[in-house]
Amino acid sequence: MSTWHEYVQKTGKVPEWPYPVDYGKINEIVCDVLVIGGGVAGLRAAISAARSGVKVAVLERGHAKRSGAGGAGVDHWHGAVTNPCSKVTPEMYTNACYDSMNGWTGGHVRYIITRESWDTLLECEKMGIQIRDVNDEFKGAVFRDEATKLMFAYDYRSRHVIRVWGFNIKPKIYEEARRLGVNIQNRMMPTALLTAGGKQGAKVVGATAVNARTGEFYVFKAKATVIATGGAGRLFDFAPEVTASGSMGNMNASGAGEALGWKAGAEFVCMEGSGPGRLTGYAYAPYSMANAHNTYHGAPIVDADGKEVPWVDAFNRPVKNVEGRFLPSEGQDFILGEGIGISRYAEQFRNNSLIYDLPERVRKGEFKLPLYADLTRLSEEERRCIFGMMVGNEGKTRIPVYDIMTKAGFDPDKDLFQAPVTMPEGYAHPNFWSTGVNTPPTVRSLGGGGFLTDWELRTNLEGLYVGAGGNLFGGGCHGESHTTGRYAGRHAAEYARTAPEAAVDRGQVEAERESAYTATRQSKGGNGWKEINAAIARIMRDYCGEYKNEQTLKLGLRLLNELKTTELASAYASNPHELGRLLECRSLITVGELAMKASLERKASNSMLDFHRIDYPQTDPPEWNKLLPMRQENDRVKVRELPLDFHLKAPYASGYEENYKKYSGA
Amino acid sequence: MSDKAYMVPNPPTPNKAVAFNPDICTGCNLCVEVCPTDVMMPNPEKKQSPIVVYPEECWYCGGCVEECPRPGAITMLHPTQQRISMNWKRKDTGELFRLGMKSPPPPNNRPPSGG
Numbered sequence: 135m136s137t138w139h140e141y142v143q144k145t146g147k148v149p150e151w152p153y154p155v156d157y158g159k160i161n162e163i164v165c166d167v168l169v170i171g172g173g174v175a176g177l178r179a180a181i182s183a184a185r186s187g188v189k190v191a192v193l194e195r196g197h198a199k200r201s202g203a204g205g206a207g208v209d210h211w212h213g214a215v216t217n218p219c220s221k222v223t224p225e226m227y228t229n230a231c232y233d234s235m236n237g238w239t240g241g242h243v244r245y246i247i248t249r250e251s252w253d254t255l256l257e258c259e260k261m262g263i264q265i266r267d268v269n270d271e272f273k274g275a276v277f278r279d280e281a282t283k284l285m286f287a288y289d290y291r292s293r294h295v296i297r298v299w300g301f302n303i304k305p306k307i308y309e310e311a312r313r314l315g316v317n318i319q320n321r322m323m324p325t326a327l328l329t330a331g332g333k334q335g336a337k338v339v340g341a342t343a344v345n346a347r348t349g350e351f352y353v354f355k356a357k358a359t360v361i362a363t364g365g366a367g368r369l370f371d372f373a374p375e376v377t378a379s380g381s382m383g384n385m386n387a388s389g390a391g392e393a394l395g396w397k398a399g400a401e402f403v404c405m406e407g408s409g410p411g412r413l414t415g416y417a418y419a420p421y422s423m424a425n426a427h428n429t430y431h432g433a434p435i436v437d438a439d440g441k442e443v444p445w446v447d448a449f450n451r452p453v454k455n456v457e458g459r460f461l462p463s464e465g466q467d468f469i470l471g472e473g474i475g476i477s478r479y480a481e482q483f484r485n486n487s488l489i490y491d492l493p494e495r496v497r498k499g500e501f502k503l504p505l506y507a508d509l510t511r512l513s514e515e516e517r518r519c520i521f522g523m524m525v526g527n528e529g530k531t532r533i534p535v536y537d538i539m540t541k542a543g544f545d546p547d548k549d550l551f552q553a554p555v556t557m558p559e560g561y562a563h564p565n566f567w568s569t570g571v572n573t574p575p576t577v578r579s580l581g582g583g584g585f586l587t588d589w590e591l592r593t594n595l596e597g598l599y600v601g602a603g604g605n606l607f608g609g610g611c612h613g614e615s616h617t618t619g620r621y622a623g624r625h626a627a628e629y630a631r632t633a634p635e636a637a638v639d640r641g642q643v644e645a646e647r648e649s650a651y652t653a654t655r656q657s658k659g660g661n662g663w664k665e666i667n668a669a670i671a672r673i674m675r676d677y678c679g680e681y682k683n684e685q686t687l688k689l690g691l692r693l694l695n696e697l698k699t700t701e702l703a704s705a706y707a708s709n710p711h712e713l714g715r716l717l718e719c720r721s722l723i724t725v726g727e728l729a730m731k732a733s734l735e736r737k738a739s740n741s742m743l744d745f746h747r748i749d750y751p752q753t754d755p756p757e758w759n760k761l762l763p764m765r766q767e768n769d770r771v772k773v774r775e776l777p778l779d780f781h782l783k784a785p786y787a788s789g790y791e792e793n794y795k796k797y798s799g800a
Numbered sequence: 801m802s803d804k805a806y807m808v809p810n811p812p813t814p815n816k817a818v819a820f821n822p823d824i825c826t827g828c829n830l831c832v833e834v835c836p837t838d839v840m841m842p843n844p845e846k847k848q849s850p851i852v853v854y855p856e857e858c859w860y861c862g863g864c865v866e867e868c869p870r871p872g873a874i875t876m877l878h879p880t881q882q883r884i885s886m887n888w889k890r891k892d893t894g895e896l897f898r899l900g901m902k903s904p905p906p907p908n909n910r911p912p913s914g915g
Contacts, residue, residue, distance in 0.1 A: 136819045137852045141843075143806050149851065152842045196836030200863035205836065264914050271913055299914040302866075321838075346838070374856045375813040379879045384859035385837045419860060419882040510891055518913065526912030533862025533876055536912050543897060543905030544888050552887040711838055711854070 151709050157349040157654050158647060165191040165317065166630040167623065168340055168356035170324055170391055173202020175602045175615035176362035177307045177316075178254070179623030183360075184314040186627040191317040191354060193343055195386040195714075198318050199308045203364050203383045203603070204612045208300035209429055209528035210287040211265070211613040212474050214252040219279045219286070219293040222468050224248040225790055227294065230470055234480040237759075238404065238582060238742040240608020242589050242781035245790045246798070247610060247617045254617040255296065261306045264299035272523075275515035276457060285519070288431060288485060290460045292468035297523065300612075301532040321346045323714040324390055325650045327359065327398040327598070332642030335399035335767055337596040339636035342646045346714030349654070351647050357633040358597045358626035361585065362619050363391030365604035366725040368718075370411055370678075371577045372664070372671040377415025380568075382529065388718035389725035392605050395585055396728050401594040401765040403607050403776070404583030405732035407743035408680075409477055411577035412563075412570035420567060421531050422539070424507030424553035426488055427565035428472050429524040429531070432459040434511040435488060435553070435564075437501040442511070443492060448484035456512060459486045475603060475610035477581060478742065493558040505561070506550035521546040529612075576675040580729055582743060583607060586763050586776075589786060589797035591622040594765065597633065599626045624799055653707040653716045660706030663715035669697055670722050678730050683749040687730050694723050694730070728764075735762050735773050814879035817858035818865075820849035825873035831864035840864075849873075 135141060142148060167183040169176045172194030184190045194201060215222045228245040259265045266283035267273070277297070278285045285297040311318065322343040330336040338359045343352040366389025371377065374385060396402065426433045434456070435443040445453040447463035462469050463486070470476075470483040479485070495501055509517045526536040544551070553566045560571040584605040585593055591606070592599050600606045601622030603615040653660070677690025702720065707713035736743075737750045738758035761776040777783060787793050794800075817839055818831075827847040832840050837857040840850040860878060868874045878886070878899065886899035897905055 135822065135849060135851075136816055137811075137855070139808055139811055141851050142808055143803075146804075146806070149841070149844050152844065196838075197834045200834045200861065200867070201836035206861035206863065269914065301912075376881070378856060378858060379814065379860050379882050381859055384861070385857045418885050419878050422878075422882065422886050504887075506889065508891070522910070523913035526915070530859075530861055532912065533865045534860050534878070537862070537865070538876065538878070538899065539886065540908040540910065542886075542899050542901075543907055545908040545910075548892070549888040549890055549897070552889065554885065 153347040153710070155349045155710060157651050159350045160353060160647070161350055162353045162355065163191050163317065163319065164355045165189045166356065167358050167360065167626045168193065168354045169360045169362055169623065170341060170394065171195070171202070171361065171363035171602070172198035172318060172320070173362065173364065173615065174204035174304065174307065174612065175619030176360070177311050178616045178619035179360045179362050179601045179626070180311050180316045181307065181314060182620045182623035183627035184311070184316050186624065188627045188630050191319060191356070192311070193322045193324055193341060193354060194318060194320050195323060195390070197320045198311070200304050201386070202304070203387070204529065204615055205304040206529035207527055207532055208298060208303055208612045209524040211255050211296045211298050212251070212471055212610065213248045213294065213613060214255055214296045215248050215294045216252040217284060217294070217296065218282060219284055221292045222294040226467065228790060230480070230483045231474065231476055234470070234478055234483060235476050236742050237778035239476055240587070240606070240781065241779065242793065243587065243591070243606060243608025243618065245794060246591070246621055247614050249794055249798070250621060250800070251613055251617050254620050255298070255613065258303065258307070258616070261310045263303050263306050265296060272515050272519065275519070277460065277519065288460065288471040289462060289469040291462060294468070295471045297519070299523070299527050301527045319352065322352060323717045324394055325717060326646045327394045328638045328642055329398055330637065330639070332639035334769065335595065335765070338398060338598040339638050341394065342643060342650070344650050344710070344713060344717060346710050349710035349713060351650065353638065353643055355636040355638055357630035357636050358599065360599045360601055360622045360626045361391040361395060362602045362622070363605065364602070365389060366392065366580060366722055368667055368671065369722050369726055370579065370671055370674045371414050372667040379415070379419055380417035381415035382413055382420055388721045389605070390718065390721045391602070392584070392728065393721035393724035395593065395598070396724055396766060398598070399595060399765050399767060400598060401586045401763045402583060402728060402732065403586045403761045403763050404743060405580065405729050405764070406736050406745050407580065407582035408578040408729070409581045409744045410570060410575070411573045411579045413568055414573055414577050414579060416572040416574070417569055418554055418567045419534060421525055421528060421535050423567045424505060424551040425564055425566035426507070427563070429528045430507065430520055431472070431485070432456060432516065433507045433509060433520055436506050436508045436550070438504055439502055441501065443501060443505070444489050445486055446489050447486050448481045450490060453486050456516065473611045475614060477744070488564045492561045496558040496561055504555050505553040507553065508550050509546045510548070517546055576679055578679060583732070584609060589781065589793050590625040591618060592625060597629065628799055650717065652703065653705050653713055656704055656706040658706055658708070660704045661701050663705065663707070663712055663719055666697065666702050666705055666716065666719045667722065669701065670694070670719060670726060673697065674726050678726065678733065681746045681748050682733050683747060684734060687734050691727060691730050694726050698723050731771050732762070732764055735764060812856050814855050816852055816877050817855035817860070818852060819875050819877055821873055821875070822849055824870050825849040826870065828869065830867050830869065831874055834867050835864055836861070
């Protein structure tokens with residue numbers, strides 16, 4: 135017996151909630167540093183703060199041992215440019231990201247990442263994560279350095295992306311956080327940041343949360359707070375029955391951290407940016423089908439008759455052999471590698487890939503479907519590295535792909551792995567499993583924007599730091615989350631050491647406690663959380679889609695508010711789990727409002743933000759080549775202007791190195 | 801003969817996400833403890849397998865299977881729409897296989913790298 139349906143039909147009884155429920159019961163936790171979000175960024179923040187001797191608490195939505203987008207593993211680590219084999223410098227890497235994005239990414243955050251990525255990875259090794267080929271399984275392989283036993287991905291010459299055996303990375307850093315005495319509070323849905331005097335824009339002194347198993351209320355008092363949460367994955371689309379299994383972000387991704395920050399008065403930039411919802415889950419189980427991207431970079435793709443699809447370099451010139459797929463070509467200093475949180479790669483840093491006109495050639499019948507990955511065409515080392523090392527350690531591949539596929543008899547030495555059969559356009563990008571063409575065109579993902587931070591990864595609010603991937607302007611993916619988390623935790627601890635005891639405003643706490651439990655007091659006939667979430671997503675698709683104008687954005691804001699004050703206000707939660715999900719709907723609405731308000735402020739279309747105003751159709755007019763930091767003051771939006779290279783302008787120094795030395799605290 | 805019929809909501813999609821083997825599972829609830837989205841809950845009867853309550857909230861990380869101290873007690877089940885898509889072809893014979901087929905080929909017992 136496994137399911138609720140089986141249980142009910144076997145026993146004739148509906149099981150009672152298994153955890154003791156006490157809605158509203160107050161628990162108080164006092165710490166020096168509070169970390170909101172216990173994913174890889176949050177735990178790294180907690181560890182670095184705890185090592186400096188301060189008292190740390192983590193507020194985690196799931197369970198910190200395996201939670202978060204990075205909790206399911208990692209197979210390669212980006213930006214480790216200071217490793218002993220690297221031929222890339224932090225400046226080179228930072229400039230490559232910054233120039234690729236035409237300046238539309240936080241250059242200071244990129245620089246911090248590249249300065250500390252390798253050190254952050256070395257700490258992983260000390261925590262028990264394998265980052266070298268210590269068993270000599272790949273001795274002599276072209277991607278391995280014999281002295282250090284490090285193995286590299288994407289660019290075997292420049293050697294700045296390191297292959298790692300990270301399937302257990304989350305349990306390992308969880309153990310370390312526990313060992314250091316970090317107070318980890320699981321199943322917490324945060325509802326608000328607490329500020330001095332309860333005022334928007336004032337110093338952050340903690341947070342409130344509801345436990346999604348017991349319903350109890352938690353008040354965290356902290357001298358400093360780090361936000362380390364994920365993005366708002368359920369904002370534009372809500373169909374978990376179909377999409378959850380194809381997604382690389384789990385259900386808990388409700389943009390809670392961004393919502394908390396916005397309500398407290400923190401500043402954001404580029405929240406008007408979005409892109410096609412390619413990874414929203416209208417896909418196949420990640421890495422479970424043939425493709426030639428990311429973890430599978432370099433995999434030979436053949437058609438139904440065994441004819442191999444050629445590779446080209448960034449300039450559309452033929453790549454002659456397998457080794458060439460992993461080397462920069464003429465005109466390239468180095469290859470950046472995929473999955474670092476930027477949406478565009480300048481040609482001189484772009485990956486080698488399958489031919490760009492594959493869709494056209496499939497349509498003409500030159501390559502017959504289905505396509506397959508034929509790993510038998512690779513050397514034993516390359517084959518084993520893709521299926522066995524990368525697949526087996528990358529997120530959602532140890533059990534979901536390696537274990538399940540091999541138990542079912544798949545053998546990469548003998549078998550061709552089939553690619554999705556889809557419309558020809560689906561083969562335009564070598565990441566076939568995510569098949570962007572399956573995602574409805576109205577489904578977008580927020581991207582590129584987030585909290586605006588300074589060189590210490592502090593927000594505009596005293597006591598509030600950010601270390602994360604998706605919601606930090608300039609942040610990246612897995613390794614970048616570790617690195618920024620570690621850096622933010624260090625600075626939060628440094629601040630907390632001399633900060634006075636946190637004084638929370640009782641009125642603010644009581645108001646939060648009152649509003650958090652509304653859904654438990656409603657009529658049982660009230661809406662459930664899924665109904666609300668689906669409606670939020672509908673509003674976002676319709677009114678904050680690819681093409682925007684002032685009237686429809688304003689109507690969208692009106693409808694989000696309608697939903698909040700009508701259907702959500704009368705929604706009913708039958709247990710603490712549903713209450714947690716309804717509170718997430720509040721977060722989603724807040725993030726949706728933030729995106730719409732940011733969209734209203736940018737009165738010009740912008741190619742880098744994939745931002746299209748029908749009423750301001752001119753794309754990239756020079757006078758709009760600027761950031762528009764936004765925050766709330768007395769619940770009114772305040773906007774200012776900031777140059778894209780603000781991180782190298784007064785009050786900062788004009789060079790990366792100088793700023794890093796001054797602000798890193800390393 | 802017929803089983804008693806109950807007025808229950810339709811089975812959710814996906815139906816299960818994970819399945820327990822009652823002969824191996826001891827109901828220790830370690831999987832319940834770590835699941836990031838509370839897909840399953842402890843069984844009201846002690847030492848019995850957990851109950852899958854919210855299968856549509858599963859994102860298929862496999863953490864529950866990794867956590868389980870008794871191999872085989874819990875199995876991750878991709879939704880059928882994903883299982884039907886995971887196909888492969890033996891290069892030298894042209895035989896077609898897929899995840900979930902009736903007569904699967906023998907397992908490939910090679911462990912992952914490092915493992």
